[in-house]
Amino acid sequence: MTAIDITLTVNGETMTTRAEPRMLASDFLREKLGLTGTHVGCEHGVCGACTIKLNGVTARSCLLFAGQLDGAEVTTVEGLGSPRRMHRIQEAFRKHHALQCGFCTPGFLMTVSEILETEELRTDDDIRDALSGNLCRCTGYEHIVRAVRELVNERDGVTA
Structure with missing residues (x-):
């Protein structure tokens, strides 16, 4: 499958990255964007470890494809705060x-x-x-x- 450009805003920063459209969003965030705070647990949407905000609403990133993030606003746990400036x-x-x-x-x-x-x-x-x-x-x-x-x-x- 051919990689596609995915443009999205993650934690307030707009970016474009190439990925396979059927790559899981959880893998995309972790592997392509280095946002490893999004954890992968059950990979079935049951445990909630991979929860992100997608356009302001929580979603299980293990149930989404990377291609579905194109044009979206995503907030990961890294977007909440940092060890020095906790939310x-x-x-x-x-x-x-x-x-x-x-x-x-x-x-x-x-x-x-x-x-x-x-x-x-x-x-x-x-x-x-x-x-x-x-x-x-x-x-x-x-x-x-x-x-x-x-x-x-x-x-x-x-x-x-």
């Missing part, structure tokens, strides 16, 4: 020890960035439900829920 979501995860091995963390961070914008999240069960598309084998989820609860309270102006 508030990253700070909350660190504060609440909401990660252990860290493999699932990028997908959780991207999901949380969306649900804080789109979901009411009145109860911890609402948070668990909103995060149910992301799997973690290490944490037991309690610390993740605590981090998200803090972020929701900040968003909603609730003081503890």
Whole structure:
């Protein structure tokens, strides 16, 4: 198959790169663009480790082809923040020890960035439900829920 030019905006930077159109978007981000924060877990869209924002909405990059990113705006976990300038979501995860091995963390961070914008999240069960598309084998989820609860309270102006 012939490589195609794929022009997209990734984490605010517009670029054009050649790739096979049927290369998985997760592989494209990792191998062609060097954005290795997008993790590849199940490769079936189940675990959520490869979650990115595609035109402002979360998507599983392992279920997309590189060619589908042409003309798109993509945000990966690298677009949230860096170790020196962490995003508030990253700070909350660190504060609440909401990660252990860290493999699932990028997908959780991207999901949380969306649900804080789109979901009411009145109860911890609402948070668990909103995060149910992301799997973690290490944490037991309690610390993740605590981090998200803090972020929701900040968003909603609730003081503890």
